[in-house]
Amino acid sequence: MSTLKNLLLLSSLFAIVFASCQKDDVENPDDNNESELITTVTLAFADSANTANVRYFTFNDPDGEGGNGPTQFDTIRLQANTTYFTSVILLNQSGSAVDTISNEVLEEGVDHQFFFSTAGASATITYTDTDDNGNPIGLQTKWATSNISTGTATIVLKHQPEVKATAPGNQALGETDVELSFVFEIE
Amino acid sequence: MAIATAQAQQPIDSCTLVLSGQVHDAATGEPLPFAEVLVVGLSSGTTADVEGQYILKNLCPGSYHLHIMQLGYETADTTINLHTSMNFSVSLAPSSIKVGTVVVNGERRHHEATTQSITTIEGQELEETRGLSLGEGLTKVSGLSMISTGPSISKPVIHGLHSNRILILNNGIRQEGQQWGSEHAPEIDPFMAKRLTIIKGASSVRYGSDAIGGVILVEPNPLRRTPGIGGELNLVGFSNGLRGAMSGTLEGNLTKVPALSWRLQGTIKRSGNMRSPDYYLANSAYQERNFSGAVGYLKPKVGVELFFSEFRSKIGILSASHIGNLTDLNRAFESNVPLVNSGFDYTIGRPFQFVRHDLFKLKTFINTGSLGKLTLLYGYQYNLRYEYDKDPPLNDSLAALNLPELDYEITTHSINLDWEHTQLGSFKGMVGVSFMNQANLYDGRFFIPNFRNFGAGVYALERFIKPKFELEAGIRYDYKWQQAFIPFKNNNVLSPTRTFGNVSGSLGAIIKPSNLWDLHVNVGTAWRPPAINELYSNGLHHGAAAIEIGDSTLTAEHAYNASATLNLTALGDKLHIELGAYYTYFNNYIYARPELPPMLTIRGAFPTFRYTQVNADFKGIDLIMEYTVWKGLSLGSKSSLLWAWNYSDGDYLVNIPSQRFEHNISYQFNSYKRINNAYVSLTGKNVLQQKRAPLNGDFAAPPAAYFLLGFNAGITIMCGKQPLEFGLAINNLLNQSYREYLDRFRYFVDAPGTDVSVRVRVPIIFKSKS
Numbered sequence: 020m021s022t023l024k025n026l027l028l029l030s031s032l033f034a035i036v037f038a039s040c041q042k043d044d045v046e047n048p049d050d051n052n053e054s055e056l057i058t059t060v061t062l063a064f065a066d067s068a069n070t071a072n073v074r075y076f077t078f079n080d081p082d083g084e085g086g087n088g089p090t091q092f093d094t095i096r097l098q099a100n101t102t103y104f105t106s107v108i109l110l111n112q113s114g115s116a117v118d119t120i121s122n123e124v125l126e127e128g129v130d131h132q133f134f135f136s137t138a139g140a141s142a143t144i145t146y147t148d149t150d151d152n153g154n155p156i157g158l159q160t161k162w163a164t165s166n167i168s169t170g171t172a173t174i175v176l177k178h179q180p181e182v183k184a185t186a187p188g189n190q191a192l193g194e195t196d197v198e199l200s201f202v203f204e205i206e
Numbered sequence: 207m208a209i210a211t212a213q214a215q216q217p218i219d220s221c222t223l224v225l226s227g228q229v230h231d232a233a234t235g236e237p238l239p240f241a242e243v244l245v246v247g248l249s250s251g252t253t254a255d256v257e258g259q260y261i262l263k264n265l266c267p268g269s270y271h272l273h274i275m276q277l278g279y280e281t282a283d284t285t286i287n288l289h290t291s292m293n294f295s296v297s298l299a300p301s302s303i304k305v306g307t308v309v310v311n312g313e314r315r316h317h318e319a320t321t322q323s324i325t326t327i328e329g330q331e332l333e334e335t336r337g338l339s340l341g342e343g344l345t346k347v348s349g350l351s352m353i354s355t356g357p358s359i360s361k362p363v364i365h366g367l368h369s370n371r372i373l374i375l376n377n378g379i380r381q382e383g384q385q386w387g388s389e390h391a392p393e394i395d396p397f398m399a400k401r402l403t404i405i406k407g408a409s410s411v412r413y414g415s416d417a418i419g420g421v422i423l424v425e426p427n428p429l430r431r432t433p434g435i436g437g438e439l440n441l442v443g444f445s446n447g448l449r450g451a452m453s454g455t456l457e458g459n460l461t462k463v464p465a466l467s468w469r470l471q472g473t474i475k476r477s478g479n480m481r482s483p484d485y486y487l488a489n490s491a492y493q494e495r496n497f498s499g500a501v502g503y504l505k506p507k508v509g510v511e512l513f514f515s516e517f518r519s520k521i522g523i524l525s526a527s528h529i530g531n532l533t534d535l536n537r538a539f540e541s542n543v544p545l546v547n548s549g550f551d552y553t554i555g556r557p558f559q560f561v562r563h564d565l566f567k568l569k570t571f572i573n574t575g576s577l578g579k580l581t582l583l584y585g586y587q588y589n590l591r592y593e594y595d596k597d598p599p600l601n602d603s604l605a606a607l608n609l610p611e612l613d614y615e616i617t618t619h620s621i622n623l624d625w626e627h628t629q630l631g632s633f634k635g636m637v638g639v640s641f642m643n644q645a646n647l648y649d650g651r652f653f654i655p656n657f658r659n660f661g662a663g664v665y666a667l668e669r670f671i672k673p674k675f676e677l678e679a680g681i682r683y684d685y686k687w688q689q690a691f692i693p694f695k696n697n698n699v700l701s702p703t704r705t706f707g708n709v710s711g712s713l714g715a716i717i718k719p720s721n722l723w724d725l726h727v728n729v730g731t732a733w734r735p736p737a738i739n740e741l742y743s744n745g746l747h748h749g750a751a752a753i754e755i756g757d758s759t760l761t762a763e764h765a766y767n768a769s770a771t772l773n774l775t776a777l778g779d780k781l782h783i784e785l786g787a788y789y790t791y792f793n794n795y796i797y798a799r800p801e802l803p804p805m806l807t808i809r810g811a812f813p814t815f816r817y818t819q820v821n822a823d824f825k826g827i828d829l830i831m832e833y834t835v836w837k838g839l840s841l842g843s844k845s846s847l848l849w850a851w852n853y854s855d856g857d858y859l860v861n862i863p864s865q866r867f868e869h870n871i872s873y874q875f876n877s878y879k880r881i882n883n884a885y886v887s888l889t890g891k892n893v894l895q896q897k898r899a900p901l902n903g904d905f906a907a908p909p910a911a912y913f914l915l916g917f918n919a920g921i922t923i924m925c926g927k928q929p930l931e932f933g934l935a936i937n938n939l940l941n942q943s944y945r946e947y948l949d950r951f952r953y954f955v956d957a958p959g960t961d962v963s964v965r966v967r968v969p970i971i972f973k974s975k976s
Contacts, residue, residue: 045645046701048656048693055599057808084746084807085753086652123600175810178530178597191537194596195530198810 056083057120059110060174060197062095064103064162074103078199081112094202095172097142103162104147107133107174109197125158130180133157133197134190139170140203146186154186164205172203221266221673224291229258229274229298238298239506240573241276246283250671252629256506256575264632264673274298278431278459321678321714321728322409323349323771323786323828327402330883333933334918336965337442337451337475340374340396344422348844349406349786349828351863355389356951357447357480357958358492358521359559362392363948364406365788366824366848366862367419370737373409375423377513379567379585380414382618382644386654386739388950393517393563393589395496397440397453397473400427406828407788408732408767410710411665411680414640418732418765418790429467429502429511430459437970446961447490448550449477456970465505472497478552479522482956483943487524488548489555494519506573513567521561522554526954528596531810535953539906544955560592560610578627587618613649618642635668646738653745653754656691657738676716678728683709686735690742706735706762726771736760740796740817753805753814754798760819764793779834786828794819795852797859800903813905820854824862838874838885843867849898860903864896864911864947872918882922883931889916896947909952912944931967936960 059079066072079091097103109120124131128150134157135144143163146155157176179193229241237258244251245262251273254260267289274282279298286294325347327335335343341352341360353368354360364372369388374381376394383393396402403423410417430436435458442451457469475494479486498515526544529535538545566586573579592610599605624638644659665682685707692700712730743756769788775781798815805814826848834840845867850859872887896908917936922929941960945952 045647045656045658046691046699048648048691048699055601055604060808078808080808084809084812085744085755085805089806089808118601120600123602126602127600180597194528195534195809197808198531198533199808 055118055120056111056113057109057197058083058112059108060199061108061110062174062201063106063108064095064097065105066098067102067104067161070104076201078201079112083113092199092201094204096204096206097162097164099164099167099205101164103164105144105160105162107158107160107176109176121158124176125156128156128158129154130178130183131156131196132177132179132183132188132190133160134175134177134188135160135172136175137170137172137203140168140172140205141165141170142172142203142205150183152183152185154183155188167205169202169204171200173198173200221264223265223267223288224261224263225265225270225286225288225294226259226261226291227293227295229254229260229276229296231279231298238276238279241274241279241296241298243296244273244275246271246273250673250676256573266673272296277428320405321676321712321716321726323406323726323769323788325404325406327404328400330885330920332399332402333920333931333965333967334935335396336440336453336933336967337444337449337963338396340392340394340402340422340424343396344402344404346868347404348830348868349826349846350404351846351866351948353388353861353948354946354950356487356490356524356527356949356955358477358490359389359391361388361390362422363863364404364420364422365790365826366850370416370734370740371419373413373417373421375413375421376565377424377426377515377567378569378583379565379587380620380642382587382616382620382642383561383563383589384591384614384616386737386743389523389559390591391521391561393519393561394424395453395473395494395498395515395517396424397451398426398471398496398498398515399424401425406786407728407769408710408712408730408765408790410684410732411667411682411712411730414661414663414682415684415686415708415710415732416734418734418763426469426471426500429469429500429504430457431464431467431504433459433461433464435972439968439970440965442963442965444477444961444963446958447477447480448552449475449480451475465503465509467502467504469500470497471499476552479548479550480958481550483941483959484956485543486548486550487955487958488544488546489522489525489557491552491554492519492521493554508572509570511567511569513565513569515565517561517563519559519561520554521559523557523559524951524954525555525557525596527951528557531807531812532804533810535905538954556594556598557596558594560590560594562588562590564588576628578625581622581624581626583620583622583624585618585620587616587620589616589618590614609650611650612653614654615647616644618644629671632671633668634671635666637664637666639664651745652693653743653747654739655693655742657742658689659738660687661685674718676718678714678716679712681709681711683707684733688735688738690738692742702758704735704741704758708733708762708764722776723772723774725773727769729768730766732765732767733762735762736796736817743817746812753807753812755801755814755816757817760796760817761794763796763819766791766793777833781834782830782832784828784830787826788828789823789825791821791823793821795822795859802902820852822850822852822854822859824848824850838876840872840874842870842872844870852900855900857900857903858898860900861948862896862898864894864908866891866893868892880924882924882929884919884921886919887917889918890914891916893946899947906953908947909945912942912946914942914944915939927971929969931969933963933965933967935963935965937963 061077064074076093076095080089111118145161148156148159176197177193178196182192229238239256241254243260270286274296341362344350344362351363352360369385384390405421409421437456440453453473455471460466473496478491480490496517500513502511525546568584571581591614593612595611620642622640626636640663642661646657663684667680670677687705689703694700710732714728716726718724741756741758743754767790771786774783799818801814801816804811829845831843847865850862852859868891870889875884891914895911899908920933922931938960943956
């Protein structure tokens with residue numbers, strides 16, 4: 020039966036195709052993928068009386084949301100009744116090269132705004148930077164602390180493309196990029 | 207085609223008559239091999255052999271309605287009074303394109319006698335779903351619902367089970383897309399199908415280990431067998447979203463080489479933003495374009511068929527669904543209007559999905575008169591899925607690359623070899639083996655790892671067929687090997703391997719003591735290995751603002767299933783009732799359980815879901831009633847009831863469809879001059895609130911009950927010899943604001959409002975060059 024022979028030939032041909040279609044890169048997933056994460060938030064507090072005196076407080080989750088938990092979540096410790104110049108630094112440390120995301124936020128300042136709030140321990144926080152439209156971004160702020168107390172300080176970064184409100188801004192709009200509640204101690 | 211009845215009231219012991227004969231081509235007088243000869247009402251029949259000879263044994267004296275079918279020929283219906291064994295030959299006329307076969311009782315026909323509950327959608331019922339997605343079209347079947355992500359993404363749910371528990375056979379090939387996500391719709395062009403068959407309940411023995419919940423067969427027409435060229439054109443326009451779909455088919459059979467047939471088919475679809483009664487659904491636009499081609503060389507004894515299809519879609523994801531964290535999600539729930547608003551637009555912005563699915567199929571068969579039929583099926587599938595987040599990366603150089611944030615590519619090869627043996631006495635059956643080899647590549651953000659799958663299965667199914675009853679038994683063994691490749695710190699790769707192997711079996715019976723009622727009973731076991739997402743997913747679902755974590759120690763899920771379907775005809779063929787009941791007990795049912803407290807991330811709190819296993823059961827009832835009131839006026843009713851329970855936690859299960867009822871009144875007009883198949887129908891669909899939902903298993907409580915009114919009408923007009931079919935449909939006639947429990951976007955927006963659609967089908971008939 021020649022048809023049977025043909026069929027067998029055909030099926031063996033496909034068996035070869037079946038076995039040989041292999042892709043090597045399946046075994047070697049690329050860890051350094053190029054998707055963007057914010058892995059690190061650092062707050063730098065420079066004492067207005069002595070700007071060389073800088074305190075750094077960091078939240079660090081090197082693999083981003085999910086996966087392993089955060090590796091570092093500092094308590095913010097500031098002197099009572101002191102004024103600080105505060106900068107927010109956002110980093111992506113998941114790739115092979117560290118990417119400074121806060122520079123990108125500055126560049127797209129018209130679409131972003133940080134919001135700060137405190138509970139328990141209080142500080143008066145004022146914006147000291149502006150975007151191209153003259154509205155605050157919050158990468159640079161001034162914190163005037165009150166008396167000795169303990170509470171929380173919450174920092175929220177909102178992505179508000181095309182909806183960012185004029186000063187003082189509207190936290191209810193947009194999508195949350197960062198939301199962290201630090202333990203806040205005024206000593 | 208209406209179901210006539212077989213009158214056979216004699217006791218079984220006198221049922222020894224034999225009806226035999228030959229099926230011919232009416233034009234040439236040549237014998238027609240492999241015509242189907244069905245005894246209507248007995249759910250039995252036979253296939254003619256190579257010489258067109260058929261034989262039906264063990265018939266009782268009485269009156270029988272024979273239904274004789276062969277591809278490319280007009281079907282013949284005839285009634286025979288059988289007193290002694292007799293010879294009866296039939297001639298079939300070659301068909302031109304068939305015009306508007308009206309199927310009124312679409313749910314009641316059992317094409318292939320099966321001990322399970324099976325439903326077919328074709329003819330008028332299928333035409334009414336033109337332009338809709340596969341998932342939407344199937345919701346008209348009792349016991350089926352859909353899980354959806356807004357108006358543009360939907361996937362079928364059978365008896366409360368979906369995704370990894372449902373198998374879709376696309377033109378005979380097991381669809382290997384990316385079944386896991388509820389926002390991953392089946393990558394299939396429903397215009398390709400001339401028939402959708404739904405097997406409700408586990409069908410693992412025939413179709414493989416994942417078919418725990420059921421199987422959906424998407425079947426195109428067989429290739430044209432009569433010389434000449436024909437085709438059809440479908441146009442559908444919808445008012446909501448100003449959606450449009452156009453699909454064309456051209457097919458032919460070569461006069462000089464009668465064994466050679468071909469077909470080309472293509473579809474384009476486009477939709478703008480859909481609208482719910484009070485607002486537009488921002489970024490719900492989508493586009494789709496598909497094509498397929500087939501060539502077949504088919505002889506009675508041997509045949510080869512090649513098929514290729516490509517599916518491409520770009521689907522906008524509702525802007526309001528993309529949120530940052532739990533706080534944003536809560537804000538979305540509390541808002542009555544979507545937080546992102548828009549007008550009408552065809553533009554698809556971020557977030558969106560791009561999906562491509564290629565299928566190549568090769569089918570060959572040898573049909574020997576004495577040994578049976580051997581079929582070899584090879585399938586190659588390539589599935590690509592890109593998902594783009596709402597916002598491009600902040601980094602300009604990254605943003606300029608415009609890469610998807612999620613990227614998967616799955617390549618699958620499959621081989622099936624089936625052997626159907628010729629009927630031996632009352633025994634009919636088949637055995638088969640199958641192999642599958644699959645690889646996944648990911649890029650972008652980690653969610654599902656790279657993996658390799660290898661699967662093999664072997665099965666046997668045997669049926670014992672008597673006029674008044676039928677028994678069926680099947681057994682299958684499946685083996686699955688799976689290795690994942692998960693990136694780990696410092697460029698290391700974890701590569702865990704899991705293997706699974708298990709037996710599934712089924713036993714069934716059909717009892718048909720009279721033409722007035724029959725009973726189908728089936729019990730079976732089924733299993734499935736945990737899917738890749740259930741084992742290893744680990745990451746963020748932006749649309750759901752949830753983190754999903756797999757469990758690499760999950761074991762196989764086992765199901766024990768029993769179902770019974772009773773078909774009743776009463777009041778002199780005026781009342782038809784189909785009552786189906788089912789029960790499935792799951793050992794190690796896999797689902798994503800919410801975990802407390804929410805996970806702390808840089809974006810704030812995220813609800814976390816971890817895959818886990820519990821023992822659970824699903825039980826339900828599907829009831830269909832049809833009553834002909836007077837001539838063309840009929841009433842119909844469908845009820846789908848389902849209860850599910852999680853025994854391990856003593857709680858309900860999440861995302862189980864709520865109880866639903868559909869009532870219908872329709873009128874079929876008599877043919878008049880150039881007008882055929884005219885009908886109108888009004889449908890009311892009542893969906894209750896899901897009150898059986900776990901308290902802490904979801905972000906928001908199940909939405910309220912809703913009632914939707916729908917209208918359908920159709921007509922076929924003959925323009926000379928050219929038939930034109932028109933259809934009109936209005937969905938959500940009262941422009942009701944509602945949210946469906948199984949729609950993931952119910953957290954954010956209402957479902958679409960009134961939608962008026964008009965469809966035209968033009969069969970294209972070229973004169974055959976004979």
